[in-house]
Amino acid sequence: MFRNNAFGETIDRAFNGPYIEEQEYDLAMAARIQQLVKEYDIKFDPARPVPSDGEMADRVFQAGVQLFHEIGVYHMDTSRVIKYGMDEIEEGLRLAPANFIAGEGNDAVWVRHRNIEETEPPLNLSGPAGLPVSEATYPQLLFSIAREAYVDAIESGAVATYLGQDIMAGSPTEVLATQRTAAQAREAVRLAGRPGMHIGDAATAITAIGKMAASNPVHGLRPTDARIVSEMVEMKTDHDQLVRVPHLKDYGSLIIHLMTPLTGGIGGGPEGVALMSVAELLLGAITYQADYHYVSITHIIRCNNSDRWGLWVQAMIGQAIARNTHLVATNDPFVVSGPCTPELLYEVAAASAVGTVCGFTMHGVGTTAGFEENHSTGLELAWQGEVAHAVTKSRWTRDDVNEFCLKMLDKYEHTFDDPNRGKPFEEAYDMLTVEPTQEWSDIYHRVRDELFDLGLEFTGKREHWPRRTAPTTE
Amino acid sequence: MSTEIPQGIREGITEALHSGDEEASDRLTREVLELGCDPVEVVQEVIVPALTDVGLRFQNLQIFLPELMLSAKAAQASTVLLEEEILAQTGSVPTLGTVVLGTVDKDIHDIGKNIVATLMKANGFKVIDVGRNINARVFVDAAIENNADIIGSSSLMTITRAGHKQIIELLKARDMREDYRVIIGGGSADQRYADMIGADGYADNANEAVTVAKQWMEELRKA
Numbered sequence: 001m002f003r004n005n006a007f008g009e010t011i012d013r014a015f016n017g018p019y020i021e022e023q024e025y026d027l028a029m030a031a032r033i034q035q036l037v038k039e040y041d042i043k044f045d046p047a048r049p050v051p052s053d054g055e056m057a058d059r060v061f062q063a064g065v066q067l068f069h070e071i072g073v074y075h076m077d078t079s080r081v082i083k084y085g086m087d088e089i090e091e092g093l094r095l096a097p098a099n100f101i102a103g104e105g106n107d108a109v110w111v112r113h114r115n116i117e118e119t120e121p122p123l124n125l126s127g128p129a130g131l132p133v134s135e136a137t138y139p140q141l142l143f144s145i146a147r148e149a150y151v152d153a154i155e156s157g158a159v160a161t162y163l164g165q166d167i168m169a170g171s172p173t174e175v176l177a178t179q180r181t182a183a184q185a186r187e188a189v190r191l192a193g194r195p196g197m198h199i200g201d202a203a204t205a206i207t208a209i210g211k212m213a214a215s216n217p218v219h220g221l222r223p224t225d226a227r228i229v230s231e232m233v234e235m236k237t238d239h240d241q242l243v244r245v246p247h248l249k250d251y252g253s254l255i256i257h258l259m260t261p262l263t264g265g266i267g268g269g270p271e272g273v274a275l276m277s278v279a280e281l282l283l284g285a286i287t288y289q290a291d292y293h294y295v296s297i298t299h300i301i302r303c304n305n306s307d308r309w310g311l312w313v314q315a316m317i318g319q320a321i322a323r324n325t326h327l328v329a330t331n332d333p334f335v336v337s338g339p340c341t342p343e344l345l346y347e348v349a350a351a352s353a354v355g356t357v358c359g360f361t362m363h364g365v366g367t368t369a370g371f372e373e374n375h376s377t378g379l380e381l382a383w384q385g386e387v388a389h390a391v392t393k394s395r396w397t398r399d400d401v402n403e404f405c406l407k408m409l410d411k412y413e414h415t416f417d418d419p420n421r422g423k424p425f426e427e428a429y430d431m432l433t434v435e436p437t438q439e440w441s442d443i444y445h446r447v448r449d450e451l452f453d454l455g456l457e458f459t460g461k462r463e464h465w466p467r468r469t470a471p472t473t474e
Numbered sequence: 475m476s477t478e479i480p481q482g483i484r485e486g487i488t489e490a491l492h493s494g495d496e497e498a499s500d501r502l503t504r505e506v507l508e509l510g511c512d513p514v515e516v517v518q519e520v521i522v523p524a525l526t527d528v529g530l531r532f533q534n535l536q537i538f539l540p541e542l543m544l545s546a547k548a549a550q551a552s553t554v555l556l557e558e559e560i561l562a563q564t565g566s567v568p569t570l571g572t573v574v575l576g577t578v579d580k581d582i583h584d585i586g587k588n589i590v591a592t593l594m595k596a597n598g599f600k601v602i603d604v605g606r607n608i609n610a611r612v613f614v615d616a617a618i619e620n621n622a623d624i625i626g627s628s629s630l631m632t633i634t635r636a637g638h639k640q641i642i643e644l645l646k647a648r649d650m651r652e653d654y655r656v657i658i659g660g661g662s663a664d665q666r667y668a669d670m671i672g673a674d675g676y677a678d679n680a681n682e683a684v685t686v687a688k689q690w691m692e693e694l695r696k697a
Contacts, residue, residue, distance in 0.1 A: 027543060030539075158632050168637075169579070169580035170580045232583075233583075266539055268538045
């Protein structure tokens with residue numbers, strides 16, 4: 001249900017708010033962001049990708065609120081700006097959920113706002129993060145994820161074809177493909193013995209009609225699942241996004257707000273992107289009345305967020321949100337490497353550690369920065385959760401994670417210009433047993449041992465659901 | 475015989491383009507034209523090198539997207555005046571070629587396409603930017619209307635990439651596939667997909683798109 005009548009106000013302003021050309025809006029926002037970076041004294045230090053400066057996090061938050069209040073949200077269809085008063089912003093934040101149940105029955109998880117350096121591990125709401133997956137591989141890939149004990153919910157990937165033919169967005173093929181992949185996600189969690197597991201989104205669909213076609217309480221996405229409502233870069237929306245909101249509210253579904261702020265884009269460098277990301281989170285909470293947020297920082301050239309800029313922005317936003325709101329935000333690691341490479345595990349470990357100590361719940365992983373088809377497996381997604389558990393068991397602080405990230409960056413940063421994309425699912429897994437190949441398994445164990453030597457206390461061995469061992473017995 | 479471009483103005487326009495100073499770009503271009511300098515020379519010797527450098531600085535992230543956008547606006551202020559003058563002097567504006575650019579049907583992600591448009595213009599192409607979320611028919615109609623040489627389409631999302639194929643299929647259906655070179659790009663496109671749908675080329679980034687387009691124009695001139 002809607003939390004208040006703000007959505008009606010949003011629609012009214014989408015038609016009657018101030019008119020401005022899109023480029024003028026972009027440039028006005030870019031200029032204001034740079035002023036706010038100076039006014040609020042926000043500083044990036046490449047030697048410290050995970051800062052533990054709470055006061056700076058608060059300033060990032062305040063600057064982000066000011067940006068959202070002053071600049072507003074741009075509606076791309078009407079060229080109108082939707083602005084909110086400070087009272088509306090405060091009320092929107094107050095009414096946003098601090099926790100909710102995702103999934104149903106024995107497989108439901110309690111998702112809640114997290115604080116900095118919590119001792120409880122985050123949930124791992126994982127999946128291939130919109131990565132393109134072939135129709136043939138899709139069911140096995142989702143099953144490989146759903147059966148991992150360190151995965152608490154799945155997000156379905158996107159297929160590009162329907163019965164071998166290209167899908168055309170907005171056409172019946174989008175609806176047919178979305179219905180089928182939603183049903184396959186439902187089947188994957190059932191086969192994994194977790195029929196009530198939360199499914200985040202039907203990622204094949206990109207239009208409202210496609211997203212809405214996934215609503216099916218028996219074979220598709222249930223109200224206890226979620227669908228994405230996206231924010232366009234930067235701070236923009238349109239009818240196709242907004243029209244999803246009343247449908248999902250009426251269906252009783254959870255809403256995920258996807259934001260993809262670009263480092264090197266309108267926000268400029270990491271300082272500006274951090275404060276702009278706060279403003280974008282407010283858009284999700286207020287304009288879309290979302291339940292949780294995918295904070296998917298994206299490098300404008302490489303499309304990853306495992307670089308120093310990306311890690312710093314994630315660390316800063318996480319802390320800003322944890323200290324100043326009760327929003328539920330997930331980080332969304334996008335990494336350049338692919339399966340069957342140690343670099344992938346290093347990149348994921350860094351992102352997971354940052355998210356864990358900076359107040360995030362886990363989402364992702366976007367392997368190969370989203371470029372290579374089928375380059376996703378259950379192993380690295382479980383690894384993200386496994387590292388998160390280890391970080392909390394080790395009682396790591398932000399300072400510890402900063403040192404850890406510097407060591408991880410040494411291991412993968414040099415590959416950015418020529419990334420190791422690794423192998424597709426069909427080569428990284430045995431397609432019959434749906435288990436990692438010996439090669440991928442050996443790489444995993446080697447990296448795990450290496451990180452154990454760096455002080456990461458793993459809590460139990462990687463295994464399938466249901467757990468045979470308690471997670472804290474090692 | 476036209477006047478040589480004074481070094482001070484040459485540097486001034488270059489600086490205006492680098493700093494995105496639209497007013498200075500407009501003022502200095504008017505000055506250089508009043509001095510009787512050849513507008514084609516101004517384009518070739520000042521505007522193109524300055525914007526090419528800006529593009530490279532963006533590719534290396536020495537500058538960010540807003541700076542690139544401001545440089546493009548400053549360049550636009552200058553080229554509008556220069557093209558008017560060229561048209562007045564010669565009756566036509568020389569270009570390297572004409573490119574129709576847009577993002578495919580149902581894809582509204584246009585940042586990459588806008589960067590390509592900026593660098594194409596910087597390198598002397600006439601760019602017909604048809605916008606974002608554009609039906610194949612609009613690409614083809616724009617190509618016919620503007621007597622284009624190249625059609626460039628971009629897609630970010632996996633399930634919108636079929637929009638590239640729609641353009642090629644429409645060209646075939648209208649019996650004009652051989653009339654245009656088609657280049658595709660964007661996050662959901664790659665060389666393999668370009669080959670599969672029968673596109674003439676694929677570019678991984680904006681600079682590569684310009685390189686491919688230049689190479690094609692060279693080939694077309696020789697043909």
